[in-house]
Amino acid sequence: MRIPITDYAPAVTFANALVSTSPTVRLTGDALPTPQALQTLLTTHNLATPPPTPDDLFNTHLLRREVRGIIETETEEQAVAGATVLIKRAGLAPLLDRDATGRWQWYVPTTPNAPLADELAAFIATGLFGAIRALGHGRFRPCAAPDCRGVFIDISKAGRRRYCMPDLCGNRQNVANHRARHQEESTPR
Ligand SMILES: [Zn+2]
Numbered sequence: 394m395r396i397p398i399t400d401y402a403p404a405v406t407f408a409n410a411l412v413s414t415s416p417t418v419r420l421t422g423d424a425l426p427t428p429q430a431l432q433t434l435l436t437t438h439n440l441a442t443p444p445p446t447p448d449d450l451f452n453t454h455l456l457r458r459e460v461r462g463i464i465e466t467e468t469e470e471q472a473v474a475g476a477t478v479l480i481k482r483a484g485l486a487p488l489l490d491r492d493a494t495g496r497w498q499w500y501v502p503t504t505p506n507a508p509l510a511d512e513l514a515a516f517i518a519t520g521l522f523g524a525i526r527a528l529g530h531g532r533f534r535p536c537a538a539p540d541c542r543g544v545f546i547d548i549s550k551a552g553r554r555r556y557c558m559p560d561l562c563g564n565r566q567n568v569a570n571h572r573a574r575h576q577e578e579s580t581p582r
Pocket of ligand 1: 536537541543556557558562
């Protein structure tokens with residue numbers, strides 16, 4: 394894998410999506426239950442790899458827990474230390490190479506034949522580094538929806554993202570608000 398590091402957004406978007414598949418976050422169970430489900434997640438994020446094996450899935454589940462731990466770190470230093478552990482697993486020295494348009498770009502290559510979870514660890518680490526450098530650790534947040542245990546990194550321009558899965562958790566918040574209002578109206582005074 395050759396990871397372009399000019400833009401951290403794709404790696405952070407993938408890290409957020411991976412962490413959100415966990416049964417800790419999903420009330421309906423693990424959203425990454427099979428190697429096929431992992432393959433679909435990878436394809437969605439334009440990560441072309443050979444089909445994941447059950448071992449790849451197991452190690453990606455472990456990675457998911459580690460990434461969550463890094464998002465939950467209390468200090469910026471701890472987050473950087475956590476991402477450093479991840480990048481060292483398969484990350485090699487950065488190199489400069491031409492992209493498809495002929496422009497020079499920074500890349501982090503990974504060890505040839507590295508296990509999938511180690512490649513993903515390096516990919517995610519570049520995103521964590523980029524987000525910390527550009528936006529700071531304050532963008533590592535818990536989801537604001539009631540009862541949601543999700544965490545995420547907000548890389549939006551305004552920095553006002555509140556939910557780990559905006560479609561799902563934003564709705565959960567609306568339902569909670571609606572119920573609260575309804576209860577207030579129906580409580581006899
Ligand atoms: Zn959430």
